[in-house]
Amino acid sequence: MGSMKLVINGQAYNIDASPDAILLSVLREQLDLTGSKYGCGEGQCGACTVLVDGKARRSCQTPISALSDKSITTIEGLAKGDRLHPVQQAFLDEGAMQCAYCTSGMIMSAVSLLSFKPNPSEKEIVDYMQGNICRCGTQPRIIAAIRRAAAIERSRS
Amino acid sequence: MTTEPERYELRAPASYVFESNRREFFKFLGAGVFIACAASKAGAFQESGGGRRNSEELPREIDAWLHIGEEGGITAFTGKVEVGQNIRTSLTQAVAEELKVPVNSIRLVMGDTELVPFDMGTFGSRTTPVMNLQLRRVSAAARDVLIDLAAKQWGVDRAHLTASDGQVLDPQTKRSLPYAQIVQGRQITQMLPAEDPVIPASDWKVAGQPLPKVNGRDFVTGKHRYPSDQALPGMLYGKIARPTAFNATLVSSDTQAAEQLPGVIVVRDGNFVGVAAPSSALAEQALSLIHLQWKAERQPSSAELFEYLKKNQSHEDREEGPAAKKGDVQKALASAAHKVQQTYNISYIAHAPLEPRAALAEWNGDRLTVWTGTQRPFGVRGELATAFHLPEDKVRVLMPDTGSAYGGKHTGDAAIEAARLARAAKKPVKVVWTREEEFTWAYFRPAGVVEVTGAVDTEGKITAWEFHNYNSGSAGIATYYDIPNQLIEFHPVKSPLRQGSYRGLAATANHFAREVHMDELAHASGVDPLEFRVKNLKEERLRDVFVKGGEKFGWSKPRAKNHGYGVGGGYEKLGYVATFVEVAADRGTNEVKIERVLTAFDCGAIVNPDGLRNQLIGASIMGLGGALFEAVEFEDGRILNNHFASYRVPRFRDLPPMEALLLDRKDQPSVGAGEAPIVGLAPAIANAVFDAIGVRLRGMPLGPPLVSHGYHFG
Numbered sequence: 001m002g003s004m005k006l007v008i009n010g011q012a013y014n015i016d017a018s019p020d021a022i023l024l025s026v027l028r029e030q031l032d033l034t035g036s037k038y039g040c041g042e043g044q045c046g047a048c049t050v051l052v053d054g055k056a057r058r059s060c061q062t063p064i065s066a067l068s069d070k071s072i073t074t075i076e077g078l079a080k081g082d083r084l085h086p087v088q089q090a091f092l093d094e095g096a097m098q099c100a101y102c103t104s105g106m107i108m109s110a111v112s113l114l115s116f117k118p119n120p121s122e123k124e125i126v127d128y129m130q131g132n133i134c135r136c137g138t139q140p141r142i143i144a145a146i147r148r149a150a151a152i153e154r155s156r157s
Numbered sequence: 158m159t160t161e162p163e164r165y166e167l168r169a170p171a172s173y174v175f176e177s178n179r180r181e182f183f184k185f186l187g188a189g190v191f192i193a194c195a196a197s198k199a200g201a202f203q204e205s206g207g208g209r210r211n212s213e214e215l216p217r218e219i220d221a222w223l224h225i226g227e228e229g230g231i232t233a234f235t236g237k238v239e240v241g242q243n244i245r246t247s248l249t250q251a252v253a254e255e256l257k258v259p260v261n262s263i264r265l266v267m268g269d270t271e272l273v274p275f276d277m278g279t280f281g282s283r284t285t286p287v288m289n290l291q292l293r294r295v296s297a298a299a300r301d302v303l304i305d306l307a308a309k310q311w312g313v314d315r316a317h318l319t320a321s322d323g324q325v326l327d328p329q330t331k332r333s334l335p336y337a338q339i340v341q342g343r344q345i346t347q348m349l350p351a352e353d354p355v356i357p358a359s360d361w362k363v364a365g366q367p368l369p370k371v372n373g374r375d376f377v378t379g380k381h382r383y384p385s386d387q388a389l390p391g392m393l394y395g396k397i398a399r400p401t402a403f404n405a406t407l408v409s410s411d412t413q414a415a416e417q418l419p420g421v422i423v424v425r426d427g428n429f430v431g432v433a434a435p436s437s438a439l440a441e442q443a444l445s446l447i448h449l450q451w452k453a454e455r456q457p458s459s460a461e462l463f464e465y466l467k468k469n470q471s472h473e474d475r476e477e478g479p480a481a482k483k484g485d486v487q488k489a490l491a492s493a494a495h496k497v498q499q500t501y502n503i504s505y506i507a508h509a510p511l512e513p514r515a516a517l518a519e520w521n522g523d524r525l526t527v528w529t530g531t532q533r534p535f536g537v538r539g540e541l542a543t544a545f546h547l548p549e550d551k552v553r554v555l556m557p558d559t560g561s562a563y564g565g566k567h568t569g570d571a572a573i574e575a576a577r578l579a580r581a582a583k584k585p586v587k588v589v590w591t592r593e594e595e596f597t598w599a600y601f602r603p604a605g606v607v608e609v610t611g612a613v614d615t616e617g618k619i620t621a622w623e624f625h626n627y628n629s630g631s632a633g634i635a636t637y638y639d640i641p642n643q644l645i646e647f648h649p650v651k652s653p654l655r656q657g658s659y660r661g662l663a664a665t666a667n668h669f670a671r672e673v674h675m676d677e678l679a680h681a682s683g684v685d686p687l688e689f690r691v692k693n694l695k696e697e698r699l700r701d702v703f704v705k706g707g708e709k710f711g712w713s714k715p716r717a718k719n720h721g722y723g724v725g726g727g728y729e730k731l732g733y734v735a736t737f738v739e740v741a742a743d744r745g746t747n748e749v750k751i752e753r754v755l756t757a758f759d760c761g762a763i764v765n766p767d768g769l770r771n772q773l774i775g776a777s778i779m780g781l782g783g784a785l786f787e788a789v790e791f792e793d794g795r796i797l798n799n800h801f802a803s804y805r806v807p808r809f810r811d812l813p814p815m816e817a818l819l820l821d822r823k824d825q826p827s828v829g830a831g832e833a834p835i836v837g838l839a840p841a842i843a844n845a846v847f848d849a850i851g852v853r854l855r856g857m858p859l860g861p862p863l864v865s866h867g868y869h870f871g
Contacts, residue, residue, distance in 0.1 A: 018438075025437055029394070034386035035379020037560070039511050040592040044801035047511055075379035088377040095369055095767055098775055099241025100376035101511040101560030107377060126809040133801065135511045135561055136241050137778025138771065139809050 004064055008033070009077025019065035024048045026064055027074060035075035035104045039133065046132030049105040049112075050074050056112035075104040078111065086156065087111050090149035091142070098136035106132050110146045119150050185272065186224045186232070190306075190339075191346045192299040193222040193274075194291065221291045222274060223252070223299050229323060229337030231256060231263045233292055236276020237284045238268035238532060239558040240566070242831045243768040244284045246371045250765060251289045254364040255296035255354055257320040258336070260371065268534040268556030278533035280564060280658055282730035282829025285764060289827060293354040302347055307334045358762035358823040365823075367767030372558075383560050384530040385515035389585040392517065393422070393433040395578040396440040397588070398447050399598060400428070402794030403655070405453035414446040422582045423447070433578040433586045456794040457653040463502045466606045466627045471651045480634050484642030486610075489621035493612030495681040500608050501670040502856045503629055504788035505601040505654055509806055512560020513595035518575035519585040525552045529572040530559035537569035544573045545580070563779070564658035565599055596799035601789055602659035603652065605629025607670035611677075617684045619693050624671070628652060630663025633836065636671060637728045638693040654791060660776065661832040664729045665783065665839065669857055672725035672840030676847065686844060687712050687724050698759050699728055701820065702735040706757030709818050710737035719744060720752065721849025725840030731828035732760040733820075736777070736837030740845040748871040749846055749863065751781075751813040756834055758817065761825035769830050773817045776834040781807045784839035785870050786858050 004015045008031065017026055024041075027033040027050075036059050039047030043058040050059045051073040078085040084092070087110045097103045106129070113120060113128045120128070125146050134142065224232045233252050239245045245265050253260045266272050268279075276288075300320050307325035308315035311332065319326050324333045358365060375381040400407070407430070412423045415432060421443045422433045430449060434440035457465045490496060516529035525547065531537045534554040542549045559566065571588050579586040590598070605628045612621040621642040626634055628650035635645060647663075659665075679689035687707050694700050703726060707713075716722060719742045726735030739752040756777055763769055786805045790797040798804040843854040852866045863869055 021438060028386075029436055032388065033379075034382060034388075037383075037512070038385065038589060039513075040801050042592065042800060042802065045511065045592075075377075079378055084374075084377065091377050092369065092373050095373075095771060097241075097370065097373070097376055098243065098771060099511070099559065099561035100370075100381070101241075101383060103376050104379050129809045131808075133511060133806060133808060135509060135563070135779065135806065137775030137807070139778065139807075139812055140774060140815065141771070143809070 004068065006064060006067055006072060007070070008072045009074060015064060017064060020063045022060060023050070023062040023064055023067065023072070024059040027059060033074050033076050037101055037104060039102070039105070044131075044133075045102075046105040046109060047102050049108040049132070051108055051112060054112065054115050056109045073108075075108060078107065085111065086152035087114065087146070087149040090145040090152060094141045094145040094148060096138055096141035096145040098138055102132060102134045106134065106142055110142075110149065113146065114150055114153060118153065120146070122147075187226060188340070188342065188344050189224055189226040190299065190302060190343065191222065191224045192295055192302060193348050194295040194298050194351045221288065221295050223256075223292075223295045225299060225303070225336055225340050227337060227341055229262060229335060231258055232266060233263060233295070234266045234273040235288055235292065236268060236273045236535060237288050238279045238534065238556045240279065240532060240562040241560070242284070242772060243370060243765070244288075245558065246368055247285065247764045247768055248289060248292055249371050250364045250366070250368055251292045252296045254356060254361055255293045256300050258323040260363065260368065262323060267558075269553070270534050270538045270555075271553045275535055278536055278567065280532055280567070282732070282832045285760075285827050285829045286731060289764060290354070291351070294351045297354045297356075298349040298352070302345070303336055303339050306339050310334070310339070358827070364764050365762070366765070368765055369767070382557055383512055383515075384517070384528055384557050385512055385560070385589045387517040387528045387557065387587065389517065389519055392585040392587055393435060393578070393582050394437040394440045395431055395433045395575055395586045395588040396437075396444045397574055397594070398430040398432070398444055398449055399594065400453070401451045402453035403456060404794065405451035408450040408452050410450070411448040415443040418443050418446070422578065424578055424581045426577065429574075429577060431574060431578050433582045433584075453794050458792040459504070459788070459790045460792075462504070462604055462653070463606050465653060466604065466650050469651050470627065471649045479644055479646040480631055481636075481643045481645040486621045486623050486642045486644045489642040490610065490612050490623075493620055494615045495613040495678065496610070497674065497677045497681050498610040499674060499677060499855060500606060501673060503605040503607070503666040503669065504857060505604040505656070505791075506659070506783050506787040507596055507601055507789055507804060508563045508565030508599065508659060509596065509801075509804065510561040510563060510565055513590040513592060514566065514571040514599065515587070515589040516571040516575040517585060517587040518572065518579040520576070520579055520583070523547065523551055525576055526555070527553070527572045527576060528555045528557060529569065529575075530562065531556055531566045531569060531572070532562050532564070533567050536567065537572050540569040541572060541576060545576065563660045564602075564662070567658050568600070570598065592801065593799045596804060597796045600655040600657035603629045603656040603663065603666075605663065605666045607666060609670055609674040611674055613678050613682045617682050617689060617692055619678065626663065626667060626670070629666040632662035633664030633667040633727065633729050637696055637699055638675070638690070639695045640693070654789070660779065661729065661835045664832070664836050665780070666857070668725065668727050668729070668836035669839045669843075672727065672837065673843050673855060676723070676840070676844040677853070680847075690724070690726075696728065698733045698822075699726070702726060702733045702757040702759055705820065706735040706737055706755060706818055709757065710755045712737065716848070717741070719849060721845040721847065723841045723843065723845025723848055725837040725844060727836055729833040729836050732758060732830060732833035734758050734833045734837050736834075736841040738838070738841040738845040740842065740849050742849045742868060746871075747867045747869065749849070749868050750871045751842060753814045753816070754838065754841075755816045755818060756837065757820065758830065758834055759820040759822055760830045760833070761827045762823045763819060763821045764827050766819060766821070769819060770817050772830050773819075773834040774815050776831065777815055777838050778807050778812060780835040780838035781811060783857055784842050784859055785811070786860055788858050
């Protein structure tokens with residue numbers, strides 16, 4: 001065991017865990033941040049996706065030793081107070097969920113995509129989101145939500 | 158057609174013990190008006206499982222109740238649960254409509270065995286036809302009670318009064334009285350006979366509207382706590398040491414090293430070996446230090462599956478006689494103008510809900526409380542009571558809205574495991590299955606072999622239909638085509654894998670075999686497949702979805718070169734469905750691509766068109782997996798493809814454009830929609846492939862025979 005500093009959603013935490021502890025477990029078990037989900041533990045489904053320095057990362061595949069001096073954002077840190085992030089708002093507007101267990105990971109992946117591709121084509125969305133599984137079959141709405149979010153962000157900027 | 162629960166629904170024992178918690182229940186409610194309604198006959202069906210009765214319980218015919226509190230808050234209670242099918246929203250709409258209150262004043266308590274009336278479970282698409290109706294009845298009754306109270310207070314005839322927006326109104330004097338004020342300081346409990354709701358679908362204001370998911374914000378912010386997110390102070394994380402094969406017996410165990418880890422508890426009880434530790438990492442470490450030896454018999458493998466199913470009928474499980482027997486099939490076959498005899502094979506598939514099975518268990522003396530993801534909270538309560546030799550009133554099961562189920566979460570495995578570990582640890586324990594466990598130790602949609610023989614006369618009318626289903630089940634086995642001579646039979650088999658419910662149950666297998674066979678008969682008779690179906694159908698609503706769907710799809714338009722059209726449909730869970738598919742074959746790449754899908758659907762008066770569309774498209778996408786590539790591979794008691802890397806589920810790149818044609822029948826009762834839309838897709842794809850390239854696919858998944866012809870799905 002050791003102590004490590006992690007910056008999560010703008011807040012610094014001292015984590016008492018071994019360096020090879022997995023970020024997803026640390027978030028869920030030590031920090032009570034349960035918005036990031038366990039879906040497979042193998043990086044195959046995307047339910048655990050968080051942002052590390054703004055880029056999507058599978059938290060179930062990420063040891064905390066890889067994260068010193070990095071900024072981590074989870075679904076809980078996306079809204080600014082009561083104001084939802086445009087991607088969150090777009091998922092609501094499009095009703096892009098059923099059981100919604102994949103939703104956190106979908107939203108985090110979409111935020112990452114839009115950060116370097118503000119106006120993605122449908123194919124670019126599909127290719128980028130290929131690693132995220134939705135078993136309920138809301139993919140067409142998720143694609144629509146990402147396009148809508150891109151439009152909201154353009155209108156806000 | 159049958160509306161009885163099917164054999165694989167894993168029936169709950171319908172014990173109903175309420176008395177001991179009743180006081181607590183009213184404490185929970187506080188002052189206000191409490192209304193319970195006796196159910197209709199349809200509602201009573203939900204509780205037809207038998208079982209013991211407690212002499213002091215509330216009448217068992219009740220399946221929903223409602224409370225109007227002093228703050229104006231409405232709480233409705235139901236044993237139905239939310240697994241993503243969006244019934245928290247559609248049931249809220251039902252209450253809002255009949256009680257005349259704003260949607261945001263309603264809270265639904267779902268699937269908490271201490272607070273809600275007994276319910277057999279959330280399956281079989283019963284929520285909309287039964288629970289939605291029942292909540293409307295309760296709400297209408299509550300509205301009448303409130304109007305009565307207001308009439309008494311004002312000293313006027315109740316006939317002059319109306320209700321709107323959470324208030325009783327007197328249009329003559331323009332007076333109004335909010336519900337909260339009416340119930341102030343009162344504690345009224347009324348049991349009322351069920352009467353049909355007074356508001357017809359054509360007059361709905363809130364029901365029938367595309368209301369967004371009521372707690373949607375909790376999901377996009379990560380705030381909602383699924384079963385696997387539940388936590389209690391001092392909670393430990395549990396892991397189970399799984400056998401090396403199904404039906405294995407534990408021969409020897411060495412758990413010493415694991416027991417020496419700080420804070421780790423190891424439990425061995427018969428074949429159950431599990432650990433609990435203060436962190437999941439430590440629990441995993443403990444598990445890795447446990448050495449077990451298992452003994453198992455040789456078991457059948459997926460390579461020999463269909464042969465095995467044909468040879469291993471279970472005579473113990475045999476149902477009484479065929480599902481349908483009329484006329485003289487042999488005679489009709491002998492004199493037929495065209496005859497087709499074929500066999501269709503259906504693989505086992507996994508539900509793979511994105512949230513695996515999970516449970517948090519806590520003991521308080523001899524009282525057990527479990528939070529778990531299940532479609533049968535009362536059934537799981539029964540399983541726990543049996544497992545721990547407890548009366549059911551000592552067990553409480555709560556079901557937080559869950560990360561999907563699709564028929565896969567009927568049993569209480571994780572709940573029992575967590576409770577067993579918690580009892581030993583004397584602390585709350587949470588068990589969350591790994592993906593590999595979910596793919597291995599849950600249960601599967603039954604595989605099946607279906608043999609069909611059909612015959613057609615010179616006019617294109619079907620004269621004979623013989624249909625034998627081995628193992629996959631009897632849901633949707635009856636034909637809805639008008640055929641004078643029929644023999645339809647389900648043959649149970651001793652399944653090599655643990656099998657159970659799945660979205661649509663055996664209806665998917667039976668519709669696949671029937672609708673592909675219909676296509677084969679149409680081609681044998683030289684009749685257009687859509688025309689052939691319509692010609693042999695009497696049921697008007699089913700004809701409608703075929704005809705209107707075909708028009709919208711453009712069935713009569715000529716196909717592009719190397720393109721094919723296919724159709725498949727039927728009647729399932731009280732809904733009428735027809736799915737149309739266009740495929741394109743690329744002679745250069747040998748790829749078959751699904752160009753587009755259209756599903757026409759009639760489920761009566763639509764309660765929430767947006768939720769319905771989401772369910773329908775979702776079922777179609779899920780159906781793509783079973784149609785194109787999902788199949789459980791197993792060998793000698795082990796699952797070979799128990800990861801998402803080896804078990805392919807539909808992903809973003811797999812999706813063709815999909816369209817829904819919703820036929821809103823305001824003159825018909827609302828029925829469920831979560832299951833029926835899955836049944837037409839696989840046969841429609843198979844039939845479209847035949848239309849495009851002349852290759853007949855008779856297996857689910859469709860894949861391998863296509864590959865042997867040089868074609869594959871892109």
